Amino acid sequence: MKSARVLAIVPAHNEADSLPGVIREVRTGAPDLDLLVVDDGSTDASLALLRRAKVRHVHWDERMGVGAAVRAGLTYADRLGYSCAVRLDGDGQHPASQIDQLLRPIREERADLVIGSRYRDGGTYPSPRGRRLAQWALARGLSMMTRGQVTDPTSGFLAFGPAAIDLLAEHHPGGYGEPELLLYLWRSHLRVLEVPVEMRERIAGQTSLTMLRLLGTAARMLLVVLVTPLRPAPRGARS
């Protein structure tokens, strides 16, 4: 039995500085949402903070990547019968006030996954030029492959409908998997839609994407982009 409830999934790794702000914002800005923080092996005060604030949380000791964290959140949503889920970053760059906008296409049954895009409709978001270029190239490639329009393939501000929850609770790409996620859903014939949103710069802390990691991610993505269309459609995919 699916309820109309929505679960807000916040994957976090060492975000103790920005988590209180994110929690407060979701609780006040989107009070009808249930909040679940997935603590991906934080070594800072995150866990103590979550316990003290009595926030519902999933926790493990070793870092496994944001993909695993989101998958765990979706597994939880699936298990407890949530019909929709929203994913916000633990660093506070996704304003809770924009969640409604993200959920609207799913409530109107126009999409299975909604991506909050920083760049759609001329949105302005200060990104380093190199990264912006890499994202642009990735966006063009993905748009061409999926014959859709993708402007922000690495956005972590996402809303999942029932079909996406069902599918991704089983399989969600690990690592920095947002573009992989897109390809996987496209391969499974789910409807992906982008909506423009405004994002902030991170409240506190450091982005976990260092240059070396970015290179590794790029290589991995290239491989995934090449291989995913060759894989058979996953189980549970729409025909």
Next chain:
Amino acid sequence: MTGPVQFIAVLVSAALLLLVLELVRRRALSEEYSLIWISFSLVLLALALRRDLLHAVAGWLGVHYPPAVLLLALLLVVFVASLHFSVIVSRQRRQIERLVEEVAVLSTEVRGLREAAGTAVAHGSTDHDETSGVAARASTERDAPGA
């Protein structure tokens, strides 16, 4: 046909075969993964005992220096074995990730159920549910009602 080299080669390959079998006997190596090593050491032993086999293969391939064939075969075997293990490691990593996620989600579910049932007080602070480490979480699972 004979010579110290062949003697040592036979000895070493026989020792390798015995080592693999001993590891299986002690359950240090599971049967499924031992097969690749057993067949590998059998081939080695056969080549050590019958050098003409190596010469025949070399002649057939058109290689003038027979030991080169041996080296080539060795390289190939090591490559295939490593690839095999990479596949196993990847699979195990996936399984472990799923397992950790599953246990963590279950632990959160149990905590929620306890709070809903109001048994949190009877069990002491729920904060102790998952202090740290998988062992602590496993105990959480055992404590779960109906588990």
